Amino acid sequence: MSDLVDQLREGLPEAAVVADPDVTAAYQQDMAGFCDSAPPAVVVFPRTVEEVQHVMRTATRLRVPVVPQGARTGLSGAANASAGAIALSLLRMDRILELDPVDRIAVVEPGVVNAELSRAAARHGLSYPPDPSSWESCTVGGNIGTGAGGLCCVKYGVTAEYVLGLDVVLPDGRLLRTGRRTAKGVAGYDLTRLFVGAEGTLGVVVAAVVALRPAPPPQLVLAAEFPSTDAAGAAVCAVMAAGHVPSLMELMDTTTVRAVNAMAQMGLPDSTAALLLVGFDSLDPTSDLAAVGELCREAGATEVVPAADSGESELLLEARRLALPALDRLGTTMIDDVAVPRSRLGEMLAGVARIAEEFRLTIGVCAHAGDGNTHPVVVFDAxxxxxxxxxxxxxxxxxxxxxxxxxxxxxxxxxxxxxxxxLARELGPVGLEVQRQVKAVFDPLGIMNPGKLF
Structure with missing residues (x-):
């Protein structure tokens, strides 16, 4: 290890290379449970592209695994380190390099916090739509690595739809530029999309060109109570089938609602089986909410309450953002992330309830209902x-x-x-083989975040 540290320090400031066991232990894992991890041999904190290149050249020369890390708010173990590895923390590469209101793009380093980019865009009348629940702490680089989503995906889409181009340091230290700055472009293979969601297994993202959008009007939200998750699922289907374009459509089951109330005294209706939040940032959100409220009633809603203003709407959204922290207070949690077709959402929710009963466990469900993305949260005593x-x-x-x-x-x-x-079950043998072949092209030595994905 001393040889590794010495060679890393040849191209990095001494303070950027840390082998103190108390520090390395803190960079061992992300927020996922049931995932193996070990303290890395060393943690490095580069500030420049050249410093990242030096790290990767050193790792290639010594055949040392490298685990890229952002804020480590991930929930799948993708940022977990292993014994002998370099934990490559990108948190200090946190500059917004450019923000162009004409081309509606920003150029950012990977350590930029999602919320900071959003606030910077807002000063120009623009927005960066992807908004994971951890947006106040998660980084753009981490969002790119996992292909993150958020509450607004139903209308505005996920991270992959906003990443136009990337600068990536490959395992051998070469700098690869992918994509473009233009609104359109189809030159060559879409390598940008390949890196989004690759979880640091192909290279290290050191800069990203991301698309911005005009800031939407203030959002209004309604809350609808349902006597069953089936009825809530039917309401989601009715809203989408009618052609509405909500800015968000979020669901919390009764377990989640009660947990949020216990944590934050939000006054949510904890007797309901499912609470559906539907928001609009359209030119006439009041009319949109009225129409959706009627569809909810027809699907069986026992109560439909539209927010009076943006302040009340933000309060409802804060309740949804507190769902995972509130469930964490009930015990150790394992957070699932299963997406199904919207038309099968009711079946998914009913099935999770049966699984909770079968295994004698508390399982709360919160969901991005508008795109069928459910987050069943299993609570247990570790x-x-x-x-x-x-x-x-x-x-x-x-x-x-x-x-x-x-x-x-x-x-x-x-x-x-x-x-x-x-993943192997979902992709099948041919799909898995092709993905492994792709990794081998970029990472022939297998040093980039080894053991992740497959």
Missing amino acids: DDADESARARASFDAIMALGLELGGTITGEHGVGLLKKEW
């Missing part, structure tokens, strides 16, 4: 071996249910370590 085993089995049962319903094992959290065996 000190109870039997309960932990049942939690892991229930997690697998939920993923199997998602595939059975024509869905996918991950809508936005990624595969990482947590779901690698399930």
Whole structure:
């Protein structure tokens, strides 16, 4: 290890290379449970592209694994380190290099926090739509690595749809530029999309050109209570079939609602089986909410309450953003991320309830209902071996249910370590073989985030 540290320091400031065990232990893992990890041999904190290139050349020369890391808010173990590895923290590469209101783009380093980019865009009357629940702490580089989503995906799409171009340091230290700055462009293979969602297994993103959009009007949200998750699922289908374009459509089941109330005293209706939040940032959101409210009533809603103003709307959205932290307070949690066709959402929710009963566990569900992306959260006692085993089995049962319903094992959290065996099931042998061949082209030595994805 001393040889590794010495060679890293030849091209990095001494303070940027840390081998103190107390520090390396802190960079061992992300926020996922049930994933193996170990303290890395060293943590490096580059500030420039040239410093990242030096790290990668050193790693290639010594055949040392490299694990790129952002804020480590991920939920799949993709940022987990292994013994002997270099943890490559990109948090200090945190500059917004350019923000162009004419071309509506920003050029950012990977350590820029999502919310900071959003606030910078807002000063120019623009927005950066992808908004994961951890947007106040997660980084753009991490969002790119996992292909992150967020609450507004139903109208504005996910991270991949906003990444126009990338600067990537390859494992051998070469700098690859992909994509473009223009609104259109189809020259060559779309390598940019290949890196989005690759979880650091192909190279290190050191800069990104991202698209911005005009800032939308203030959003209004309604809350609809339902006596069953089936009825809530039917309402989602009715809204989408009628041609409405909500800016968000979020769902919380009764377990989640009660957890949020216990944590933040939000006054949400915790007797309801499902609470659906539907928002519009259109020119006439009041009329849109009225129409959707009627569809909710027809689907069986027992109460429909539109927010009076943007302040009340933000309060409802804050309740939804608190869902995962609130469930965390109930015990150790394992967060699933299964997306199904919108038309199967009701079946997915009912199936999760059956799984919770079968395995005798508390499982709360929050969901980006507008795009069918569910987040069943399994709560268990990590000190109870039997309960932990049942939690892991229930997690697998939920993923199997998602595939059975024509869905996918991950809508936005990624595969990482947590779901690698399930990726193989979803892709099939031919798909898996092709993906491995792609990795071998970029990373022939297998040093980039090894063991992740497959």
